[in-house]
Structure formats: structure tokens, C-alpha cells
Amino acid sequence: MSNILKYQKKHELELLALLGEEPDWSAFLSDDSIGTFKEALLEGETFLCESRGNICGYLRALVDGFGIYISELYVAPQYRGNGFGAELLGKIKQEHPNQDVYVLSDEDLYYEKLGYKRIGSVFQL
Numbered sequence: 001m002s003n004i005l006k007y008q009k010k011h012e013l014e015l016l017a018l019l020g021e022e023p024d025w026s027a028f029l030s031d032d033s034i035g036t037f038k039e040a041l042l043e044g045e046t047f048l049c050e051s052r053g054n055i056c057g058y059l060r061a062l063v064d065g066f067g068i069y070i071s072e073l074y075v076a077p078q079y080r081g082n083g084f085g086a087e088l089l090g091k092i093k094q095e096h097p098n099q100d101v102y103v104l105s106d107e108d109l110y111y112e113k114l115g116y117k118r119i120g121s122v123f124q125l
Contacts, residue, residue: 002084004091007046007058012038014055015048018076025074044071047091049084059088061101068092068101086114093125101125 019025028037041060049057057075061068070092075084093101102124103111116125
């Protein structure tokens with residue numbers, strides 16, 4: 001069972017600790033980037049996935065008048081395969097039912113598996 005929450009400043013430490021376990025996220029957490037990343041989490045449209053009281057993933061999207069652009073989607077390895085990524089994607093689409101949602105991705109096979117169609121170099125939900 002999971003719960004999708006709107007990200008708030010109070011979630012910062014738990015989310016950063018989760019991402020800190022992943023070497024691929026070190027660019028976001030470096031001394032040069034961490035301040036900008038923290039601001040982006042608050043300024044973008046950010047949602048968390050919580051399972052059994054623990055944050056297990058997040059999605060951050062950029063919103064403008066032309067569409068919704070998912071910048072990051074992350075689910076911790078031990079929680080993958082439970083549909084949490086799809087739930088986060090569903091939440092952003094639910095929040096913006098009349099907008100096109102695009103994913104800026106380096107995980108193309110994941111989005112293809114979910115049935116999203118490729119539009120140039122991005123995927124459209």
C-alpha cells in the first residue's frame with residue numbers, strides 16, 4: 001500500500017537521505033548543487049511516494065503553459081516492481097488532466113513498458 005504526497009520542506013531530510021544511497025544521484029547532492037536542488041524540489045511540482053511510512057520515491061515536474069515536463073522520477077531499488085513509479089506518473093497526470101505530460105528520460109525501456117508513446121526524444125503520457 002502506498003500514499004502519494006505533495007512534497008514539502010519537512011520531507012527534505014528523508015528524501016535526500018534516500019537519494020544519498022544512490023551513486024547516480026551524487027550530482028544533485030554535491031556541495032555545488034544541493035542548494036539548487038532543494039529549491040527545485042520546492043519550486044517544481046514534486047510528489048513523494050510513501051510506503052509503510054517511508055519515502056520510497058519521488059517525481060519532480062516542470063509546469064508551464066505548454067505542458068508538464070517530468071524532470072526526475074525515482075523509486076528506490078528495494079521498492080521497484082511494485083507500481084510506485086506508475087503511481088507517481090498517474091498522480092501528475094491526474095493533477096493536470098487537460099495538459100500534455102512529457103518525460104525527459106534516460107530510461108526509455110521503462111516508459112515503453114508502461115505503454116507511453118515516444119514523441120521525438122521524449123515520451124508523452
